[in-house]
Amino acid sequence: MNPCNQCPRACGTDRSQKPGLCLAGEEPLLAKIMLHQWEEPFLTGEGGSGALFFSGCNLRCVFCQNQTISHELKGRTCSKEELIDIMFRLKERRAVNINLVTAAHFTRQLVPVLREARARGLNLPVVWNSSGYESVESLRLLDGLIDVYLPDFKYMDPALALRYSRAEDYPAAARAAITEMVRQTGPLRFQDDLLMGGTVVRHLVLPGHADDSQSVLAWLATTFGHDIFLSIMNQYTPCGDLSAVPELNRRLTAAEYDEVVDYALALGIENALLQSEESQTLDYTPDFSVSEEGLSDASDAN
Numbered sequence: 001m002n003p004c005n006q007c008p009r010a011c012g013t014d015r016s017q018k019p020g021l022c023l024a025g026e027e028p029l030l031a032k033i034m035l036h037q038w039e040e041p042f043l044t045g046e047g048g049s050g051a052l053f054f055s056g057c058n059l060r061c062v063f064c065q066n067q068t069i070s071h072e073l074k075g076r077t078c079s080k081e082e083l084i085d086i087m088f089r090l091k092e093r094r095a096v097n098i099n100l101v102t103a104a105h106f107t108r109q110l111v112p113v114l115r116e117a118r119a120r121g122l123n124l125p126v127v128w129n130s131s132g133y134e135s136v137e138s139l140r141l142l143d144g145l146i147d148v149y150l151p152d153f154k155y156m157d158p159a160l161a162l163r164y165s166r167a168e169d170y171p172a173a174a175r176a177a178i179t180e181m182v183r184q185t186g187p188l189r190f191q192d193d194l195l196m197g198g199t200v201v202r203h204l205v206l207p208g209h210a211d212d213s214q215s216v217l218a219w220l221a222t223t224f225g226h227d228i229f230l231s232i233m234n235q236y237t238p239c240g241d242l243s244a245v246p247e248l249n250r251r252l253t254a255a256e257y258d259e260v261v262d263y264a265l266a267l268g269i270e271n272a273l274l275q276s277e278e279s280q281t282l283d284y285t286p287d288f289s290v291s292e293e294g295l296s297d298a299s300d301a302n
């Protein structure tokens with residue numbers, strides 16, 4: 001843990017002394033809990049996904065829609081006991097799963113939490129909702145503890161990864177991470193329209209980069225075939241300071257998205273969710289102005 005090398009940044013920071021490049025110290029920092037109603041339908045169900053949003057991020061893309069928690073730290077540290085308690089409260093609220101959002105920089109801290117929660121009878125599927133920028137070594141610590149991996153695969157071109165996430169190695173790291181995730185989960189397993197196990201890869205189509213999206217889809221289709229689900233996202237909405245990347249300061253056109261979807265169909269991809277143009281809004285981004293009370297009692301989650 002210290003020095004920390006648990007993600008591909010391998011920044012070697014002693015997190016007991018100062019934050020790493022992910023902005024995180026040693027203790028898990030939780031920004032929000034909620035019954036999330038806007039995840040993929042098979043992860044949302046009727047009760048909602050029991051989401052725990054962690055603060056900080058080891059990738060911090062320039063176009064991030066969750067900048068208030070990824071680029072600015074928000075929330076408070078949570079002990080192992082508090083995290084377990086929150087998971088059981090979400091279960092009482094009829095969450096259909098426990099959804100750990102952007103927790104890669106806390107992987108080692110969460111392993112004992114998940115082990116203990118399982119030992120105490122937490123029997124909901126656990127979803128690992130990540131950017132895909134993770135090391136295989138860290139993911140192996142989660143083997144047997146995660147039911148559903150929900151990574152992004154953002155770019156295939158290292159130049160794009162460098163320009164938008166300052167991580168030229170993202171494509172190689174994400175390919176290795178997703179391969180490890182699929183190895184752990186095996187094929188998709190559904191029960192009553194809910195996903196109980198498997199890997200779902202999200203890809204957000206960016207303005208002007210339909211060609212890179214096609215490269216991402218081609219690799220996923222040829223590598224994993226029908227063993228994974230894809231979520232091809234149309235929801236890109238400009239936000240934050242995009243002055244250094246002006247090409248991203250517009251919405252995606254219908255023609256760009258359709259080009260990517262047509263390519264997916266031509267590849268023979270069948271397990272895929274698509275999004276309508278109405279998704280191009282920040283209305284589906286959670287409100288992170290949550291109170292501390294909201295963290296300490298799941299009944300206050302909104």
Ligand code: SF4
Pocket residue numbers: 004005006007008009010011012013015019020021022023024058104105106
């Ligand atoms: S998890 Fe954070 S501190 Fe650790 S290597 Fe990655 S960026 Fe550095």
